[in-house]
Amino acid sequence: MSNKEHDVTRRQFLNYTLTGVGGFMAAGMLMPMVRFAVDPLLQNKKTGKMVSVVSVDELTDQPQRKTFKVKKVDGWHEFEEQKIAYVFKKKNGDIMALSPICTHLGCTVNWNDPAYPNEYHCPCHGGRYTKTGINIPGTPPPAPLHVYDMKVKDGTVYLGDAHPRGGA
Amino acid sequence: MKWCTKDIILFNKEKEFVDTVVVPLVPISWDKNMTATVREGEHITILAREIEHQLMGRMVEAPPFTYLKSESMEERMKRLKLWEKNIKESGIGYIFYLTSDVDWNQKNHNMLDMIWLPAVPLEHMEGKARDAYLDETVQDILKVITESWQQFSE
Ligand code: FES
Numbered sequence: 001m002s003n004k005e006h007d008v009t010r011r012q013f014l015n016y017t018l019t020g021v022g023g024f025m026a027a028g029m030l031m032p033m034v035r036f037a038v039d040p041l042l043q044n045k046k047t048g049k050m051v052s053v054v055s056v057d058e059l060t061d062q063p064q065r066k067t068f069k070v071k072k073v074d075g076w077h078e079f080e081e082q083k084i085a086y087v088f089k090k091k092n093g094d095i096m097a098l099s100p101i102c103t104h105l106g107c108t109v110n111w112n113d114p115a116y117p118n119e120y121h122c123p124c125h126g127g128r129y130t131k132t133g134i135n136i137p138g139t140p141p142p143a144p145l146h147v148y149d150m151k152v153k154d155g156t157v158y159l160g161d162a163h164p165r166g167g168a
Numbered sequence: 169m170k171w172c173t174k175d176i177i178l179f180n181k182e183k184e185f186v187d188t189v190v191v192p193l194v195p196i197s198w199d200k201n202m203t204a205t206v207r208e209g210e211h212i213t214i215l216a217r218e219i220e221h222q223l224m225g226r227m228v229e230a231p232p233f234t235y236l237k238s239e240s241m242e243e244r245m246k247r248l249k250l251w252e253k254n255i256k257e258s259g260i261g262y263i264f265y266l267t268s269d270v271d272w273n274q275k276n277h278n279m280l281d282m283i284w285l286p287a288v289p290l291e292h293m294e295g296k297a298r299d300a301y302l303d304e305t306v307q308d309i310l311k312v313i314t315e316s317w318q319q320f321s322e
Contacts, residue, residue: 067303082218082299105178105185105225123314124226125185140185 050151050158054087057155059095063088063111063131068159085148085159086111086120090132097148098133099162104140120145169228170220179228188227188313189260191251192216193267197237204287205237208268211287216266218306223313230255233265241271248280264313281316283309 053068063086072081085097100109100120107124115121119136120129128136133145149160169175169186179186194209213232220229233251235244248265255263265272265280268287285305290298 067299069299082303102225105182107225108222122225123310123317124223 050149050160052156053085053097053159054157055155056095056152056157059087059089059157061089061091063098065100065111083159084108087157088131095150095152095157096132097150097157097159099146099148101146101162102127102141103135103143103145103164109145169224171229171231175224175228182225183259186226186228187260188223188262188264188317189230189255190216190219190227190264190266191230192232193265193269193272194232194234195237195269195271196234199237201237207289207291208287211290212266212268212285214290214302215285215305215309218302219266219309219313222306222310226317227313228260237271252280262313262316266309283312285309 049071051068051070054064054066058064066085066087068083068085069080070083072079084100086100087095087097090096098120100111101107102109102122102124104122104125104127107122107127109120109122109127109129111120112118113121116128118131120131120133122128122139122141125140127141128139129141129145130136133147135141135144144165146162146164148162151158151160169179192209192212192215194213195205196209197205209232216229216232220227230251233248235247252263263281265282266285267273267282268285272282273284288301290301293301
């Protein structure tokens with residue numbers, strides 16, 4: 001009687017411990033797999049690294065066209081994308097970096113086209129923006145040009161992702 | 169807009185704003201000139217992708233028109249004309265053919281808007297030089313396209 005009880009507890013004991021160890025092993029195997037599966041999704045949410053684009057001394061109050069490359073991840077596939085920024089100093093001295101992607105249907109706008117001096121002009125459907133990227137009413141774009149995240153370190157301008165601006 | 173479902177749905181929605189198609193011409197051969205043939209196709213494919221990227225709001229980049237180098241000019245033209253007819257019937261006003269194949273440069277195909285660019289061996293170019301070359305070349309092509317837009321809108 002007492003022997004039998006003992007057996008049961010031993011079996012239970014083994015059961016518990018084995019389930020425990022097994023579960024632990026399973027978790028050990030599954031975790032990396034789960035991580036592996038969701039990682040690209042997590043990475044997409046991460047804001048991209050800031051990239052050095054231009055030295056501060058070069059900047060004036062006139063927007064300058066600068067190109068730079070960022071690493072993009074599309075699912076598991078990593079590739080480099082060429083970006084364009086128009087960088088200049090505002091009246092108050094602040095540095096501004098605008099994305100030239102037209103907010104209408106995504107064409108690339110140009111600064112200071114001879115036919116449209118001191119404006120950004122979209123070659124596709126005539127969208128126009130002021131120097132600080134505000135869309136001019138009566139032209140197709142529904143919103144201002146997006147603004148790049150920016151930081152200055154050791155006299156160099158670093159740019160990150162471009163974002164729509166709130167308000168305006 | 170690219171030849172993918174997402175973009176084509178947008179194309180059908182915004183059709184009034186899209187009047188242009190670019191068609192990259194990509195040659196094929198399996199003989200001793202294969203490398204050069206591949207280079208011509210690759211070069212123009214890279215440029216076409218970039219053109220689409222910059223003018224995506226007004227154009228669709230069609231899948232490449234492929235042909236054997238051994239196919240006669242007459243045959244190619246016949247097929248290309250068929251493509252053109254189809255595209256035009258969808259209401260597209262401007263069609264640009266992009267190519268780096270000398271075949272199309274030698275003869276004067278004045279009935280088609282052919283943009284010809286010499287195939288630069290990009291595989292031998294370093295990062296910065298390659299980027300600068302591509303950026304400049306793309307700007308040149310953009311100019312050709314946007315200028316013809318202006319001509320007709322005035
Ligand atoms: S895409 Fe710029 S105005 Fe339409």
